[in-house]
Amino acid sequence: MRERDDLHDVYPEWGEGSSAEREIRLKETGLERRVTEYIGDLPFLWLDVDDEPSPESDRAYIERNALALVSNYRTDPIDQRAGDWLGMHSPVPAIRRSGLWNINHVDESYDPVFLDRFEERIAETASV
Numbered sequence: 498m499r500e501r502d503d504l505h506d507v508y509p510e511w512g513e514g515s516s517a518e519r520e521i522r523l524k525e526t527g528l529e530r531r532v533t534e535y536i537g538d539l540p541f542l543w544l545d546v547d548d549e550p551s552p553e554s555d556r557a558y559i560e561r562n563a564l565a566l567v568s569n570y571r572t573d574p575i576d577q578r579a580g581d582w583l584g585m586h587s588p589v590p591a592i593r594r595s596g597l598w599n600i601n602h603v604d605e606s607y608d609p610v611f612l613d614r615f616e617e618r619i620a621e622t623a624s625v
Contacts, residue, residue, distance in 0.1 A: 500586035500587065500588060501585075501586035508524070508525055508528050510525075543622075544618050544619065545618070545621060545622040545625055546559060546618055555618070558614065559611065559618065560601075560602075561602045561605070562602075562607040562615075563607075563615070564597060564599060564601060564605075565603065565605040565606060565607035566607040566611070567596075567597065568595040568596070568597055568602075568603035568604070569594065569595055570591065570594050570595040570604050571604060574596060576596070577596075578596045582596075584598060
């Protein structure tokens with residue numbers, strides 16, 4: 498939002514590092530609220546993958562392959578993001594190119610077998 502709404506002068510430290518001093522955090526409250534409202538309006542879907550988090554877990558496998566599958570990073574976009582998508586204003590090229598905020602695995606290929614495992618997890622989640 499800072500980039501899209503040209504708020505660099507108002508929030509010069511926003512997004513730099515993961516822990517700012519208390520004074521800076523208080524100054525950024527307005528922007529944080531705007532971001533929270535924006536994110537709160539986005540649709541989402543959750544998938545029940547009840548295993549221990551690790552690089553070898555089902556949740557990591559599904560996340561890695563889902564990101565690789567929907568990424569536009571190395572391909573012509575199949576599902577071009579709308580011009581008003583907030584990520585178009587990101588200073589991070591991988592976000593703009595991939596069309597995703599989570600840029601882990603966006604430059605990888607997905608394993609087609611993942612779709613079977615994903616389908617199984619969807620069925621399990623639907624039965625919960």
